[in-house]
Amino acid sequence: MSLYWQKDLETMPRAELEAYQLKKLKASMVQAARSPFYGKVFREKNINPENLHSIQDITSLPLTTKEDLRGNFPYGFLTVPKNEIVRMHCTSGTTGNPTMIFYNRHDLESWSNLVARCLFAIGAREDDVFQNICGYGLFTGGLGFQDGAEKLGATTIPSAAGNSVRQIMLMRTLGTTVIHTIPSYLTRLYEVFVEQGLDPRRDTKLRLFAIGSEPHTEEQRRRIEEMFGVRAFNSFGMTEMNGPGVAFECECQYGMHVWEDAYIAEILDPDTLEPVPDGEMGELVMTTIDREAMPIIRYRTRDLTRFLPGECPCGRTHRRLDRFAGRTDDMFIIKGCNVFPMQIEKILMRFPEVSTDYQIVLDTVQGVDEMQIKVEFNRDFFTGEREVLETLHHKLRSAVRDEVLVTPKVQIVEPGALPRAEGKAVRVRDLREAKKGA
Amino acid sequence: MARQVSVFLQNQPGHLEKVTEVLQRKLINIRAMTLSGSAYGWGILNLLLNDPDEGHKALVEAGYSAVLRPIIVVRMPDRPGGLHDLLAYLSKGEINIKNAYATLVPKEGAAILVIDAENIELVEKLVKVAGLTQLSDEEIYHL
Numbered sequence: 001m002s003l004y005w006q007k008d009l010e011t012m013p014r015a016e017l018e019a020y021q022l023k024k025l026k027a028s029m030v031q032a033a034r035s036p037f038y039g040k041v042f043r044e045k046n047i048n049p050e051n052l053h054s055i056q057d058i059t060s061l062p063l064t065t066k067e068d069l070r071g072n073f074p075y076g077f078l079t080v081p082k083n084e085i086v087r088m089h090c091t092s093g094t095t096g097n098p099t100m101i102f103y104n105r106h107d108l109e110s111w112s113n114l115v116a117r118c119l120f121a122i123g124a125r126e127d128d129v130f131q132n133i134c135g136y137g138l139f140t141g142g143l144g145f146q147d148g149a150e151k152l153g154a155t156t157i158p159s160a161a162g163n164s165v166r167q168i169m170l171m172r173t174l175g176t177t178v179i180h181t182i183p184s185y186l187t188r189l190y191e192v193f194v195e196q197g198l199d200p201r202r203d204t205k206l207r208l209f210a211i212g213s214e215p216h217t218e219e220q221r222r223r224i225e226e227m228f229g230v231r232a233f234n235s236f237g238m239t240e241m242n243g244p245g246v247a248f249e250c251e252c253q254y255g256m257h258v259w260e261d262a263y264i265a266e267i268l269d270p271d272t273l274e275p276v277p278d279g280e281m282g283e284l285v286m287t288t289i290d291r292e293a294m295p296i297i298r299y300r301t302r303d304l305t306r307f308l309p310g311e312c313p314c315g316r317t318h319r320r321l322d323r324f325a326g327r328t329d330d331m332f333i334i335k336g337c338n339v340f341p342m343q344i345e346k347i348l349m350r351f352p353e354v355s356t357d358y359q360i361v362l363d364t365v366q367g368v369d370e371m372q373i374k375v376e377f378n379r380d381f382f383t384g385e386r387e388v389l390e391t392l393h394h395k396l397r398s399a400v401r402d403e404v405l406v407t408p409k410v411q412i413v414e415p416g417a418l419p420r421a422e423g424k425a426v427r428v429r430d431l432r433e434a435k436k437g438a
Numbered sequence: 439m440a441r442q443v444s445v446f447l448q449n450q451p452g453h454l455e456k457v458t459e460v461l462q463r464k465l466i467n468i469r470a471m472t473l474s475g476s477a478y479g480w481g482i483l484n485l486l487l488n489d490p491d492e493g494h495k496a497l498v499e500a501g502y503s504a505v506l507r508p509i510i511v512v513r514m515p516d517r518p519g520g521l522h523d524l525l526a527y528l529s530k531g532e533i534n535i536k537n538a539y540a541t542l543v544p545k546e547g548a549a550i551l552v553i554d555a556e557n558i559e560l561v562e563k564l565v566k567v568a569g570l571t572q573l574s575d576e577e578i579y580h581l
Contacts, residue, residue, distance in 0.1 A: 379503035412479075417448065
């Protein structure tokens with residue numbers, strides 16, 4: 001059985017892959033220049049693809065930001081006549097214009113092929129039954145995985161988000177083997193299995209999970225795998241880069257291969273915007289090199305990660321991105337300290353006494369900002385003795401303080417007390433007075 | 439051995455009421471209870487029920503962190519110094535009481551003390567030595 005969906009591309013030697021990227025980048029720039037936005041930028045900055053001599057020269061190109069995409073809403077990045085567009089997706093756009101991405105036939109073909117490649121890499125095959133538990137519609141995770149799984153040849157169940165009882169019914173009736181969803185939903189789903197007196201290890205045929213769209217820690221992944229007896233693979237995608245299928249773990253479960261025949265990934269120092277060496281953390285910057293309707297060059301993702309140095313035992317030559325450490329824009333500042341929610345999550349996962357759900361509430365109490373961490377108590381650890389809870393309280397408080405240098409107000413809450421998200425879990429609520437005025 | 443039901447509760451309006459609602463629906467009677475809060479926004483509720491197994495099951499099914507804990511219930515003379523006499527024996531035996539609560543049983547003209555301690559068997563012996571009586575499970579659940 002082949003290990004690869006497209007062996008030639010996935011295992012192409014680095015030098016060859018970089019030459020391939022350079023060729024595709026130049027072609028993408030020619031295509032991009034047809035859009036109003038890049039046409040103007042390239043003219044003004046006198047940018048010519050012929051001046052690129054190696055893939056490293058990409059650093060001479062200007063960066064594109066979320067503000068650029070919003071400011072040129074909706075068609076400023078379009079390079080083809082509107083009648084060539086066959087699909088659009090967009091981001092939720094909670095602040096200002098949403099970001100709309102347009103696809104022509106080639107783009108959809110290219111995208112679904114990448115998603116199929118990801119699913120193949122984790123071991124999914126055409127005889128699998130694939131249940132896609134995520135929002136369909138404007139969100140790319142629904143149709144993106146649908147198309148990719150169909151291309152793979154799996155039986156694809158578009159079960160969408162919500163209604164856990166029906167999800168379980170579908171899974172048991174149709175013998176689902178592979179699920180794509182967000183990690184926080186799997187812990188919710190497990191609770192429903194238990195409520196129904198079912199054990200997913202015994203009562204389902206599940207064998208693979210693809211999880212993504214939501215930052216999570218290695219510890220959380222291990223817990224999910226333990227609960228279900230299923231291997232869970234990390235998935236990375238973003239609407240601006242088509243959607244899912246940008247980078248994915250292989251069977252080694254160590255870092256996500258970013259498909260470098262379709263994207264150029266760079267890691268930059270977010271302050272100097274210079275590339276950092278492999279292995280160092282920085283901001284991920286992405287360029288599409290296989291998209292026609294709406295190429296995007298050097299897009300600042302605001303995601304913090306690093307390239308994992310070294311080669312992957314799976315034989316793929318495409319570099320691996322580490323688990324995301326957070327986003328440059330989801331960091332919050334409290335009492336002068338920079339805190340990433342992922343730092344807090346990592347600490348909480350060290351304590352089996354608390355469940356995987358948590359919430360960080362930032363509030364101003366009598367003029368002083370405080371960080372409140374709400375965690376659900378895992379009932380298996382309840383003995384009826386207050387000492388146990390008090391000790392847990394103190395341990396959680398000092399573990400967080402030691403890591404982020406702010407003493408939190410820890411609140412241990414009843415199991416099930418935190419809101420269950422059907423979409424992305426809301427981990428941070430900022431109610432501070434300074435924010436209210438802003 | 440007699441048992442009480444201990445429940446983890448957030449210290450918030452309405453949370454205790456939800457517990458009593460669950461018990462009421464199952465027609466479970468509360469014989470005695472204590473609720474102790476902490477400085478951290480939660481507390482522990484201890485319940486002496488006429489049917490601890492059913493009560494525990496109902497609360498767990500309703501999603502609560504609830505456990506059954508062994509206890510001993512001692513009958514004390516309802517007069518000044520009644521509790522003191524009992525405690526004098528317990529402290530001689532170096533018994534550390536984790537939690538205790540008392541209630542009057544008017545029909546018997548006596549008071550009872552519910553004790554949650556680490557070494558229940560030793561407590562039972564000391565109670566005997568003190569010349570006091572321990573309530574049987576049957577007596578406790580049908581107070």
